[in-house]
Amino acid sequence: MDFHPIATDELLRQFGTNPSAGVSPEKAEQLLAEHGPNELSATQRESLWLILLHQFMSPVIYLLLIAMGMSLFFREWLDAIAIAVVILLNALIGFIMEFQAEKAMDGLRQMTTQTARVLRGGKITEIPSTAIVPGDLLLLDAGDMVQADGRLLEATSLQADESALTGESLPVDKSPGELPEDTPLAERSNMVYKGTFIRNGNARVLVTSTGMKTELGHIAHLVAGAQKSATPLEKKLESFSKRLIGITVVIVILIFGAGVLNQVPILEMLKTSIALAVAAIPEGLPVVATLSLARGMIRMARQNVIVKKLSAVETLGATTVICTDKTGTLTENKMQVTEAQQPGATWKQSEEAPENDAFRLLRETAVLCNNAIIDGDKEIGDPIEVSLLQFADETGDNAEIIREGFKKLDEAPFNSDTRVMATLHQGEEQFRVSAKGATEDLLGYCTAIWKNGALAPLSDEDRQFWMAATEQLAASGLKTLGYAIREANDQPGEMLEELVFLGITGFMDPPRAGVKEVIRECHGAGIRVLMLTGDHPATAATIARQLDIVREGQKPVVTGRELEKAPEVWENAAVFARVSPKQKLDLVNGLQEDHHIVAMTGDGVNDAPALKKADIGIAMGIRGTQVSQEVADMVLKDDAFASIVMAVRQGRVIFTNIRRFIIFLLSCNLSELLVIGLVATFNIPFQLVAIQILFINLITDVFPAMALGFTEGDATVMQKHPRDPRKPILSRNGWTWIWVYAAVIGGSALGAAFTAEYFREGATDVMAANNVLFYTLILSQLLHALNMKEPREKFLGGPVMRNKYLIGSIFLSAGVTLLCLFIPPVAKALRLQMMPAIDWWLTLGFSVASLLVVRLLSGIFMRK
Template identity: 50%
Template sequence: MSTINSIQQNDGLKNPWAVDHPAMLKLLQTDADAGLSAEEVVKRLRSAGYNKIESGKRISLAMVLINQFISPFVLLLGIAAGLSFFFKEWLDGIAIIVVILINAIIGFLMELQAEQSMEALKKLTRVPARVMRDGKQIEIPSEELVPGDILFVESGDMVTADGRLIRLSQLQTDESALTGESLPVEKLVPPLNEQTALAERANMIYKGTFVSKGNGYAVVVSTGMSTEFGAIARMVQQAEQAATPLEKKIAIFSKKLIWITVALLVLIFTAGLLNGKPFVSMLETSIALAVAAIPEGLPIVSTLALAYGMLRMARHNVIVKKLSSVETLGGTNVICTDKTGTLTQNKIEAVYIHIHQASTEIKLDLPNQSIHFISNTSISNAPAYHHLGRVAALCNTAYFDLDGKGETESGDPLEIGLLKMAYCAGINRQDLQQLFPKIDEVPFSSETKIMGTLHKNNEGYYIAAKGAVEELIARCTSVLEGSEIVPLTEEKRNQWLDIAEKRAQSGLRMLAFAFRDEDVIPKDFLHQLTLTGLIGFIDPPRPEVRAAIAECKSAGIKVVMITGDHPATAKNIAVQLGLAKETDGVIHGGTMKHFNELTQGDKEKWINASVFARVSPKHKLDLVTLYQNEKMVVGMTGDGVNDAPALKKADIGIAMGERGTQVAQEAAAMVLKDDAFSSIVLAVKQGRAIFENIRKFVIFLLSCNLSELLIISTASVLNLHFQLFPLQILFINLVTDVLPALALGVTEAEPHIMQRKPYPSETPIIDKERWTAIFVYSIIISIACIGGVFTSHELLHNQEGWNTELCNNVLFYTLIFSQILHVLNMSFEKGIAFYKTEIFKNRYVWYAIILCIAITVLSFLISPVRKVLDVSIYGWNDWTIVTLFSFLSFFVIQLIKRLRWVI
């Protein structure tokens, strides 16, 4: 058995945070100072493999293209094309094949980037690593790290493997991408309890996180797919991308259309045979009916309408990577959102001050260099407040400046927050540092949890200190009350601790501040301090989010916060944003069962909750699965590596563009370029508009094509003297199906679209009410067209007998103009005057009407086209009949819509 295999079988590696670091070094058979030998590295690399993320099974480009042809609707079009070729209707068949190919090419090009999440995971590993090998620190490709390597990291580095810390200096890491924790994690060396949650394993560093402060050495315990990062990558591979609601609805609709078409064809074919029609003649008629019934333009119009929606969203900083995802947001009724950087600004800001018998919430106004004291304005005159600002500026190693070019900052985020507070308090830090030059410093450490600085001034020496409340108060012997320094009794000490604890429970991170004046340089200047006050910090919410959440609620969308942060912090932000009430509970990840173990009561509790804290990537995946099992359409926002599996699993994954990791962006279907939650509301509105537009042009296409079907079947069954020819049907479909439908696809949203609840996920594209409207519309158009033929014959040509060619021409043009005008009937907003509807205001609809009329007129004026279509209306009288009956169908449909007999 190899060395690495024997190591990996040891139970100590399962919970390395619970093992003392000397024991961990012994377990991994490595040396803290010398590291591994070159020979041992080769052996371990051979056994453990390279430190890289393995790709899941990827879809080839060929399969992406083939998938564009796998749908019931494309199958229906293919059958129609095959039958056309069989009966030598070459133009019909070629036209249908062209439509299929164009639709497939557009879909293929738009979805090339849909499966690239694992490539993004790979790219994150292509960074160097500094390790101890044979007693020397060297730099190697991170892929060559093995368990037992001694890894060195410092501020600015990305951690390249999971490691157990063995020594450090003021080390802090930003683990928000992995755990969702907004604040940097202060690292330590001593072992922890085996049950310690991922976000609280302070003696570990993890692959894919970043060092924000200090430096340290760690022994590598896991590489590649064995890391926490790798576990998430495996979940991304295993998480199945659910078919979007639109894809499901189009599939269901296509199947219904197939059965309706087949039923009508069988009925008409049988009726013709019973009437003595020749078998071949009825078969050819059936082909014509199939061409008439199938809206060949539907796939391409749907694709282009969705593409236009993508362009619209891009103007609002929303990038959509998959066409069908554009509509999905419109049906979304649950948005699961991360807190850090999505609902909040991903910054640390001072929001609360407490001094002796006085406290206030504060709001910083950086541009105007002022602090707004929300609940107590008199605090600004207190001596303790001035000492608080002085300590905040002096006991600080960060940098902050604000000029005409914007903010410049570096260092610990919390210390930057303190400098912003000092800046707004009118403190000029440079002047203060000249008055109080620093001569000594005790840096913050995970052991003491205190930082102190010693300064020289004109009167002697000034000590400034800050740190964890309980630790700093333990070093204070006095407190500043008013302008007097009084002893800090045990009773007063407990009062201060109670205040800090209460505020910490509300979600604030509390720090204590103290000072001390001395005439001579003290030997130990972090004792006998004078407590001056407390400051509370929080990652503040984004200002526009509260209104966005309110709009989501009015639109019937439930917003759920899912974060790896502290429960109290999550609750505080949720209450501020109107996401939860003070009385609402927070579900802690530590109490969440495995999905398979959930009772019905547990499921109801999860569904009704609005805030989940300390959750793991697996919890997020389980929540998305639960919502989807309850027939909810789930939108999931996120920016970290830990969000990737849930982003991929959700109906619509929404990644952050500015702060989001590449993994999250590649796993998601949409990316918010500005990270603004409010952009989601705009996207929801656009998604709803897209779904309504799809409904509009589907109703338009089907009612137009069904009218053709009714006309052909009526003429065939009743053995009338006129009929439409297959080539004429194709011409009608090409003229009236595509341009008006495209115009409908880019219609603006209806005025009240965000004031209704989302449609249930099972809502079909065409429901019973809309099927009724389609049949009514098509019957009216059919009656008007056939009525125009009979009127022309009876009023103008009765003495001449039936002129089959003229009857065909009147029918042909009446049907075209009736269908062109029918596009104006596609507004379904009730109680709005016709000229105020979104359809009437859509300039593209008018462009389409004008262009369709122009094409129709040209088809008559151009002799070769007229001969191919076999049309030749004799005079203006027949054109008048065509025009009158075309408008008659329009006005009758408008009347029954106003009477609300149909939608």
């Protein structure tokens, strides 16, 4: 139920509240039993065991569990242990991340664990906030957190900070009265809401809603109901795993059938087929993917981006839409005076300050009619008043010196009736009244205007001119204030009379430096940038124009009210102003249904549902609430939009690397599958034994694959459009090239082995041919890592060839393999013997030939 349009007398009657005494303690107990405690109800959390169990519910893990079972059945203990370590490592990391994310609702509840002052039975009583009931009279002062939703009965100079709830960047003026029924949440000046803060003044409030029935409770419902979608990487790996299982099963069945037709014993052929299936599974994939993502997390942390979930790192690279807050992310979150207009003169930021009495008087008025304090880096007071002190300092004066020259005697605080603040000071020779406020109201107290260095009567034409000038500044997105003074030899009895109008100033939260260039980079990368803010549409439109957010053909600004009436308008808009938490959530849903990968930034409680629902929730680290930070997937320590784009770039690099090592692992493992299958099918004598297959997988699946995950990106990373999230991690063309790679590597290894067997002196040496096959397969696979580059790159150019970790891993793996030959127990276990020089030349020649053939084929076909 909306309470803002109902008359206060009717509300008091509905709640049965005495306006001078509140509800009785006895009735409060009955209402507490009826409505329940004033707290956000706990959502049912998953048990720790269930969170742990979820880590094993993945096709990749199912595949590895099958492989581990087969290894145990055939007593391949090392292989089984290695696979078990991979599974447990991934489960542990996933468990820690999910457990941390589930604490979000606890953070939401902790926001309101305070006491409150209420009027009950005619007495002011301090009670726990959980004991507040509808109908209570809540007493609020500056600095208080509002503990329930309520309607204002009385208010004096009341300002509320509602940024966490509505996104409004400035404190909101509040006053009693009735409002139209369709007034949006951010403009309901006669209401206060749970979870917001009182910045100035005091009030008596009739509590209308408590607990989960408050606006904050409504958001808690949305957070609990927002379902997190699977990340693109999770979806792609699931699809990839299913396809890999299908391919493996088909090949194993074919090889098993061929062996049986060749009259190989069924039991032996069954063992060989299962061993082939185990060999085909890239058990190094999860751990290499985890390490690559973890490295990305570390790199981002060094650049002020804290990523809470591993999968979020890669998802960033697939982002197609960034929904960003305005205040503090695109802007400095710091008000500045950007323009001052006086009769006959205009000053704009970065210009030299005028040296005349009129500008001096305006500057002094801005300092004297001001309660803010700047103490070093500490700023105390209203952001507007802080900016006025900075304005004085930046335009050639000193706020402290001005204040020292005028002793403050009295103050008429800003209130909703006058909408003007005035202070009385005594200078060396005269008394001075300094006033500031809404131009329309301030002009009503003025009788003169400062023109051409002297006083002149304030005419109707002057009033119309300055009202038009104020409206023009407001239309350009600036918050405005007017200024006036009165100087007198005797202390005036009334401050707000016979004032002299001096001019107006415009304020803006300016764009962050470098954001415009970053947004341009996003557009070049095919990423759509949407601004979602609780601010006034004109302010949002101004910032959007300055940052080039709105592109050709897009509607400049869509308000929350427009979005509610016609939800489809979001499709052709870039800026959304005065939007509610529900509308943000609906917008994210709409984008996801349109197959977009959505990154959503936010800092307030109102952003929490959309942050949780988005593919990537990005919370602010400096001004973000605990709720937004715990719901989000990543946190920006510097609140900078540029950090988001840096993270997107890193995510794209990581996905490219993941794709690289998947292709590398599969082509290597399938080359082994082809070799073993052909050898088993045709009864070729130089078969690889199980321990050799395990060793090959260990050497090639770990170090080179891991090093590929450390490949840096190049300048073209952010010049490409995001990949289609609906496409699999490997396209049909990718699978084709994997088979080509596997055939070339397997053919080279078999070619070297046949050459070693038949073109040598004396009888056939099966063990020598086996060793040539073993070493050629390893060296061909190690060199194949250098093929994981873009086809258009030069032979010795590109990020892969510049990857020092990859080059080092190739030499390390080759060195370990060679060293095994000189350690007798290891050589005996691996069935290795010393080889003559001709065999080494054959191994080297066929391995290099496989590299060159792949490069030649990719150069011919991939370029096309």
